[in-house]
Amino acid sequence: MRLSQSFIPTMKEIPSEAQIPSHQLMLRAGMIRKLSSGVYEFLPLGYMVLKKVEQIIREEMNAAGAQELLLPALHPKELWEETGRWEIYGEEMMKVIDRNKRQFGLGPTHEEVITDLVRKEVKSYRQLPVILYQFQTKFRDEIRPRFGIMRGREFIMKDCYSFDKDEAGLKINYQKMVQAYKNIFTRCGFDFRMVQADSGNIGGNLSHEFMVLANTGEEAIYYCDACQVTMKAKEPEGAAAETIEKQLCPSCQKEMKYSRVIEVGHTFNLGTKYSAKMNATYLDEKGESQPYIMGCYGIGVSRIVAAAIEQSHDANGIIWPKQISPYQAIVLPLDVTNEQVKNTAEDLYARLKGQGIEVLLDDRDERAGVKFKDADLIGIPVKVVVSTRGLAEGKIEIKLRQTGEVFKLSVAEALSKITELIQV
Amino acid sequence: MRLSQSFIPTMKEIPSEAQIPSHQLMLRAGMIRKLSSGVYEFLPLGYMVLKKVEQIIREEMNAAGAQELLLPALHPKELWEETGRWEIYGEEMMKVIDRNKRQFGLGPTHEEVITDLVRKEVKSYRQLPVILYQFQTKFRDEIRPRFGIMRGREFIMKDCYSFDKDEAGLKINYQKMVQAYKNIFTRCGFDFRMVQADSGNIGGNLSHEFMVLANTGEEAIYYCDACQVTMKAKEPEGAAAETIEKQLCPSCQKEMKYSRVIEVGHTFNLGTKYSAKMNATYLDEKGESQPYIMGCYGIGVSRIVAAAIEQSHDANGIIWPKQISPYQAIVLPLDVTNEQVKNTAEDLYARLKGQGIEVLLDDRDERAGVKFKDADLIGIPVKVVVSTRGLAEGKIEIKLRQTGEVFKLSVAEALSKITELIQV
Numbered sequence: 001m002r003l004s005q006s007f008i009p010t011m012k013e014i015p016s017e018a019q020i021p022s023h024q025l026m027l028r029a030g031m032i033r034k035l036s037s038g039v040y041e042f043l044p045l046g047y048m049v050l051k052k053v054e055q056i057i058r059e060e061m062n063a064a065g066a067q068e069l070l071l072p073a074l075h076p077k078e079l080w081e082e083t084g085r086w087e088i089y090g091e092e093m094m095k096v097i098d099r100n101k102r103q104f105g106l107g108p109t110h111e112e113v114i115t116d117l118v119r120k121e122v123k124s125y126r127q128l129p130v131i132l133y134q135f136q137t138k139f140r141d142e143i144r145p146r147f148g149i150m151r152g153r154e155f156i157m158k159d160c161y162s163f164d165k166d167e168a169g170l171k172i173n174y175q176k177m178v179q180a181y182k183n184i185f186t187r188c189g190f191d192f193r194m195v196q197a198d199s200g201n202i203g204g205n206l207s208h209e210f211m212v213l214a215n216t217g218e219e220a221i222y223y224c225d226a227c228q229v230t231m232k233a234k235e236p237e238g239a240a241a242e243t244i245e246k247q248l249c250p251s252c253q254k255e256m257k258y259s260r261v262i263e264v265g266h267t268f269n270l271g272t273k274y275s276a277k278m279n280a281t282y283l284d285e286k287g288e289s290q291p292y293i294m295g296c297y298g299i300g301v302s303r304i305v306a307a308a309i310e311q312s313h314d315a316n317g318i319i320w321p322k323q324i325s326p327y328q329a330i331v332l333p334l335d336v337t338n339e340q341v342k343n344t345a346e347d348l349y350a351r352l353k354g355q356g357i358e359v360l361l362d363d364r365d366e367r368a369g370v371k372f373k374d375a376d377l378i379g380i381p382v383k384v385v386v387s388t389r390g391l392a393e394g395k396i397e398i399k400l401r402q403t404g405e406v407f408k409l410s411v412a413e414a415l416s417k418i419t420e421l422i423q424v
Numbered sequence: 425m426r427l428s429q430s431f432i433p434t435m436k437e438i439p440s441e442a443q444i445p446s447h448q449l450m451l452r453a454g455m456i457r458k459l460s461s462g463v464y465e466f467l468p469l470g471y472m473v474l475k476k477v478e479q480i481i482r483e484e485m486n487a488a489g490a491q492e493l494l495l496p497a498l499h500p501k502e503l504w505e506e507t508g509r510w511e512i513y514g515e516e517m518m519k520v521i522d523r524n525k526r527q528f529g530l531g532p533t534h535e536e537v538i539t540d541l542v543r544k545e546v547k548s549y550r551q552l553p554v555i556l557y558q559f560q561t562k563f564r565d566e567i568r569p570r571f572g573i574m575r576g577r578e579f580i581m582k583d584c585y586s587f588d589k590d591e592a593g594l595k596i597n598y599q600k601m602v603q604a605y606k607n608i609f610t611r612c613g614f615d616f617r618m619v620q621a622d623s624g625n626i627g628g629n630l631s632h633e634f635m636v637l638a639n640t641g642e643e644a645i646y647y648c649d650a651c652q653v654t655m656k657a658k659e660p661e662g663a664a665a666e667t668i669e670k671q672l673c674p675s676c677q678k679e680m681k682y683s684r685v686i687e688v689g690h691t692f693n694l695g696t697k698y699s700a701k702m703n704a705t706y707l708d709e710k711g712e713s714q715p716y717i718m719g720c721y722g723i724g725v726s727r728i729v730a731a732a733i734e735q736s737h738d739a740n741g742i743i744w745p746k747q748i749s750p751y752q753a754i755v756l757p758l759d760v761t762n763e764q765v766k767n768t769a770e771d772l773y774a775r776l777k778g779q780g781i782e783v784l785l786d787d788r789d790e791r792a793g794v795k796f797k798d799a800d801l802i803g804i805p806v807k808v809v810v811s812t813r814g815l816a817e818g819k820i821e822i823k824l825r826q827t828g829e830v831f832k833l834s835v836a837e838a839l840s841k842i843t844e845l846i847q848v
Contacts, residue, residue, distance in 0.1 A: 073561060
C-alpha cells in the first residue's frame, strides 16, 4: 500500500480526551476515531490489526475442534426472561422495541441464544459434545465507558460455548479451550498470566481470567512464576500483599510480584446454570432427559489490540509484535524528488510485495523527519530507509523498530535480509 | 471436517414456514435457523459460504483501491438529523435510548457516519479521492420480513463510499466500482444483469442495480443481450412489455426476454446530497471550500448466499457454484463397518486435506441412501464414493453434483482427478 493513497490520518498532538498510552496512540496513529461515548470507528490501519488478531483466534479455535457460526445481535426478551437475566442485566443491556411493539435486547453475551439453538437441534448424547463460537459485535451500556476501545459500549468479542453430556466431557473441553487461549495470547506476543476469578454476570462454578501485564491495567494480580501461582489483588497493593502472603509457601513470598493487568480472556465452567433454567436437555444412554453441561469462553478481540499497545510502545509510538502488525515492513524513500532514491524504493516495494510481504511505501513528498516520526508512531517492525547518502555508498538501511538495530546492506542483500527478519 | 463431529443439522421435511427454494434449502441443509421474525442465525455451513462470498468481495474491493474499515452500529440521533433522515427513515430504523437518555439509531446504512468521519479527516483536495468500505451487520425494521435471509431485519452488507473532488473523479471511481461488482458477481457464479434504477431512501442522481436472474425474484426486468439493453419492469408482465417495446429498436424486440430478479448490489451517484447537508467540505486548489462529490456502493452479502441457491438448485438440494461452496469435495464411505471401505475413505480424506482441499468426510454409520441425500442436499460439487462393490473392482466413484457425471477410477487416479475437477 502507498501511504499517499492510504486513509491513515496520523496526529502529532496527544489528544486531551485520552489518558492511557493505547488510547492516545490508536488515535494518533489513525487507527480509531470516536463516534460517541464508548462507540468507536476502526479505521483501515486499526482494522488490519483487528483482522490479524481475529485470524489467530480463529485458527486456534478451529484447531481445538470449535466450529464458527454467527448469531444475531437482536435477542427476543422472552429468551432472556427464561434465565431471569432480562432483569439482572438491567440497564447494561441496550433495548430495542420494534414496530410491532416486541422487545429485544442488543446481545451483551450469547448464552441464551446459543442454548436455545442447541436445545432445538441436539437431542441425543450421540450428538455431543458440540463447541460453537463466533466473532461478534457486543453491546453493553457501561456506566463509565473509558480508555478508548478498552472499555467501550460497542465492541468485538469472540465468544465460544461448549455443550457436554457430563462433567468429565466439560473438563476435557475446558482444558482444550484453556490451551487454545494460551496459544492465542502467546501468538499475540503477550506477557500474560491465567488466574482463577469470579464469575460475575455470566455465572457458573469456576472461571479463569487471562491477564496481560500492563502498567495501566484496571485490575491487579500477585504472581510467582517459580511457584506458578497467580492471585487477583482485590485491595490496594500493601493490604492485599499481606493477606496473600499468608496463603503462599515461604519460597514463593520472596519471588512474588505485583502487577496491574488487563483482562483479555475469560473461561467459565457454567455447569447446568443455563441448560437447567432453559430446559435444554438431551437423551442419555438410558433414554433419560439430562441438561447439557456447559462451558463458555470469551476473548475481547478489540481489547487485545489496545492491550498489545499498552504492553509494547515507547515515547515515539507503537511497537507491534510481528504477528499482529498491520504491515510487516515500511519502505521510506527519504527524498522522492531524487530519481534514484524514488526508483530504488519503488523497485524494493514491488519486489517485497511480489514476495507476499505486507509492505507500506511512504511515497509522500514529506521531510525525512516526518516520515521517521510516522513510521515509528504506527509501529511497523522493519523500516527500510532509502536515502541519497546511503545510495552514494550503494547501501540501504534496515532499521528495527523494537531494538533500534541497524543493517547497512546493498539492495540485493537487503531483500533477503528483510525476508529473514520478518520470518524470525 | 468429519460429518460425525459437525454441527450440520439437516432436515428431511420441507419446513412449512418457508415458501421459496433458498429459504427451504438453507433450513434443510442446516445453514440457518430463525431466532425471530427476520432475524436469523448462521450455522457453521451457512457461515462458511458467507465467508467465501465476503472474501471474493474483499479481494475485488481492495483491487479497485477501496480500503476496509469498520464503523459502529450505534448512530447518534444528532448525526441523522443533519441530513433529515432521522425523520425520513422513521420506523424502518430501530432505535435505542441509552442509560443517559441519549438516542441512537441502529445503522440501516452508513452515509451519515462515514461522511462525518471523512469531513473531520480530509481537508484538502490533495487527500482525495478516498474510497472506504466495510462488512457490517445492518438493521432495518422491515414491515414484512420474508423469504428467510433474503429480506431480513438484521443482515450483512458490504457498503462502500467514495469521496471525490469533482464529478470527473466520481465518474472514474463509479466505473471502477461497477467493474468490481461485475467481477464479484461473475466470480460468485451468477447469471446477472445491471440496470438503471431508482435511488430510494439513499438518494442521489443516478443509480444502478445488479440483478440476479431467478424464478422467485421479487422484482422483474426486461432485457436483450444482443442489444445490451436492460430495463426494470414496474408493471405486470403484459402491460409493461408493451410500454417497453415501444422504447426499444425493432431488432431488440424479438430478442427481448422477461425475468424475475433478485437485487444483490446497488451503486449510487450521490453527488453532494450528503456532503452539502452535513457541511462536509475540502479546500480546493484555490483554497476555496467545496463539498465532496460522493458515491455509495452496496452489496447484500447474506442475500448473495440465498440468491446463489435460488439460481442453482434441483429437487434434491443445493448445487453450489465452486467458488462459494462451503466444501470442495465430500468423501462418502458407503459402509463404515467394512474396514477396507473405512480405511480407503480415511486415507483419501487425509490426502485431500493434505493437498489443501476443503473436504468433508461422511464418517457417520448411516445407510448409503441417507449419505447420498445429505450430500446432495448440502450441494458439495464433487462426491467421492467409496463402496464395497467398487473396491472389489479396485475402483472409486467420483460423481459431480451439477452434471451427474460419473468417473470410476483407481485410488491413485482418483486423487489427481479430484484436484483437476476442483481447479476447473
